[in-house]
Amino acid sequence: MKSTADRIIERMYELNIIQADIKRATGAGKATISSWVSGNTKPSGIYASKLATYLCCNTDWLLVGDEQKNNIYKNDDLPLETATHFEDTFIEYKNKGMTPIISWIAAASFSNSPLTILNHVVDWIPSLPHLSARAFGLIIQGRSMWPEFKPKEIIYVEPNIVLEELKDGDLLIIRCHDEKQANFKQVVIGEGKNDMYLKPLNPDWPHQTMQPMADVSLIGIVDSKLVKYR
Structure with missing residues (x-):
């Protein structure tokens, strides 16, 4: 025990x-x-x-x-006072023009444990008016989405998205069911919403397997990126 x-x-x-x-x-x-x-x-x-x-x-x-x-904790399971405080905190950050950057490991827990985002903020970036208060940032790692997304660039992620809203070519943050870190992929939609696959953007990336959307959890959709040159 x-x-x-x-x-x-x-x-x-x-x-x-x-x-x-x-x-x-x-x-x-x-x-x-x-x-x-x-x-x-x-x-x-x-x-x-x-x-x-x-x-x-x-x-x-x-x-x-x-x-x-x-x-x-899942957001719907939080005590009312805690859930309200959680939502108010995000709104407060949004009103101050702040969006948190979190780690890829914290992002993997976001859907099931959104409180994680408050405990694992690594930096802050300006918020975007059209994104929800729950939006967060991630720092690009690796070259699977090269050349469109380079290491150390920052992407904005909108978690308020459902499968039915996805379009062919959308860029997604997902979590494979057997992994503890989030991943960045592009969705390819075939004949319908039940025919969805994920792939890297980099044509030279060694792992080019098309991954069924059914094998992952959707965390959010990539909205845009913020590039810092120094």
Whole structure:
């Protein structure tokens, strides 16, 4: 049976965070957090609540492993006060003209755990008026979408999109079901919405297999990009 320490380590791995991140988020001391992770002590009181929020999970599941309460937060499942605060926070950023850039690992969790975006912001870019408050940025890695998208360029992603709205050639952020990191692909639509495949833009990319859309989860559609030259 898993211990509290096991569950903390599990969520740290899934969210790609380290003890220093937990220290900044909860205010707990380095030795205290090390004791939680090693299993010598358990978080309690306000620390337990802060830790569960940061790890995007239920406090009861984190502390006692109640499987019925192992609710990795989904937006619809959040307590009303938390969900409202979550939405208000995004709107507040939008009103300030700010869009968060997150990691590709955090993006993979966005659909199921949108609170992740608030805990894993790596930078900020100007918001675009036509995008929703939930829009976020990603920094291009690798050359699978070369030459249109080069490493270190920044793309804007709109998560408020459904399969029925997609058009042939749209650029998508998706997550393969067996991977923990989001991916960037172009959609190819055949004879109908049930005939959808994904491919890289780079014709020289070694992995040119057409991937069925049914094998992935849709995270968002790429709207545009922001290029920084220095």
